[in-house]
Amino acid sequence: MRNENREITFEINEVSVDEKIMAIEEGLNEFNDIMTGISDRKPLNILIRSTTTGEVIGGIQGRSSLGLLFLDLFYLPLELRRCGVGTEALMKFEAEGIKRRCKTAFLYTISFQAPDFYIKNGWEEFGRIECLPEGTSRIFMKKNL
DSSP, rough: OTTTTTTOOOOOOOSSSSSHEEEEEHHHHHHHHHHHSSSOOEEEEEEEEEEETTTEEEEEEEEETTTEEEEEEEEGGGGGTTTTTHHHHHHHHHHHHHHHHHOOEEEEETSSSHHHHHHHHHEEEEEEEEEEETEEEEEEEEOOO
C-alpha cells in the first residue's frame, strides 16, 4: 500500500546507540506513558569492579518498567564464575527490582550460556526459540519477585 502524501525514506542502520535512533525509544516511551499514565522506567546496572584497578570487569545491565524487571545483559569473566559472585550480583539486581515495586523479572539467555545458573537461582523457563548455530536455543525465563 502506498501513501502519496508522506515524505519519508527508510534507512538500514547498524548503530545501536545514536541520537538518530533515540526518536524510536522516546516516541515509544511517550506513547506508553500516555496509554498507562505511568512513567517509571529506569535503568538498573550492577557493576562489578576490580578493587585493584577500579575498572568495570563485569556485571548486569537491565531496567525496570511497569512492574517488570528486565535483565538485558549479564557478564562475568571466567575467573569470577562458580564462586558465588554471579549469584550475589543477581540477588542485588533482584532486590533493587523489589525496591522498585517490580512483581516479575524477565530475561532471555542462550542454551550455551547460563540457563542452569538461573534455574538454580529460582528462575523458570517459559519459552524457547531455536537459533543458530544448529542445536542452540534462546531460552526465555521469568521469576516472581
